[in-house]
Amino acid sequence: MGNGEGPTLITSVQRAFRLMEAVGAHECGAPAKQLARETGLPLATTYHLLRTLAHDGYIRKLNDGGFVLGEKLTTLHAGGRGQALLSRVRPALAALRDELSAAAYLTFYEDGEIRVAEIVDGPRAPRVDLWVGFEDAGHATALGKCVLSELDDEARDDYLARHPLADLTPRTITGRAELLRRLGTTPLTPAVTDMEEYALGTFCVAVPVYSGETLGALGVSLRADRIARINEIRNRLIPTAGRVTRGLSLTI
Template identity: 75%
Template structure:
């Protein structure tokens, strides 16, 4: 039975993809009979596959019986575009990783949260153990503080009103006035640092980037004993951020 299931499954996938292509050709929707005719599928098979696609959100059935592409497929398209943009900046991030011997991170501020979009590390440049999600640690990471620094005062306070300043290490800044003071006047501006505030034994420096109107940050983490090199890292990050912003903002 296993040998028969493979070809049958492949055929079903091929038919479903043909139906999706046919649906996408009709902006205002098309009925099942028309889609079956265009894809040269038996009407019963077309109905069955369309019901499955509707159930999974890839296709949506209109009130008049026509079928159009569903929100889930649109989400996949958006995700594909985002991956294409990220692929444009990975080589630059990887080159910086190799040059500075440190893991490189890219974050984006989306839907009110600071989220990791990409990490470029390696056997000799391991990433920081993200034991607390960035959504809950924006105040303790250079990447998060870089985003907060770029927000206007209202946006910054709105974010901080929704996020507790958790005490992650003995060095974490948990005083809101002190955090705001350090964000507004960092010694390595426009870079912001994390001096073992997220994880003991690790320091990080980050600068802002943009994807169109979406704010983000790019940063490098290093062992704490390399703290004296943060100025050098900052000087390499600033021009890199300009290239990353340019590539992330290109129209696909």
């Protein structure tokens, strides 16, 4: 154990937070000496913490020597907001899982990629083995194809130009023309399916959702021998997707 001399790690963290609070109180920035006075920190300690926080992106030094909050805090805030939004819709996903005995998935199209935001599964509703990332399997999953079907031509062409139509199972659609034809003729609209195209023995159904302007998809995966329930699944997914979209679109 230490001898008690010098600041502890907790004290250093507390000082760093106090310093960031002081920086945040000055929209146009404040110099190190002023921040030291406002926080009651020694000037040397203030300089050291400012250099460390600036190096990690939590604050930014202006040309005039003042300090303002950095982009790293904006990223943290956005991540926290995203988690808060997801917490609103997890009960709807859990209810969907329990009613259909199927794992529920939520994906979004962000920065040109299809990304999984949430999976709600359980012992009686195991998730499919994600042996290929969703970013590279949009053509083979109901969630991915649902997103692709909702994109405009330019965005869809951009995605397909960057992602080869890999042959994941014998049922995977690997021809661009055939994929586009299937996307335009989905009999369960707005629901989209994949029939063992991503993983043998599994079929999935997905419908579109939105988080503000961000497009996404809500879906479930089931064993292939439960395909007879497909209309029931579609009819359960659609109202749940509406509730998820409303929950994600509420401001925090």
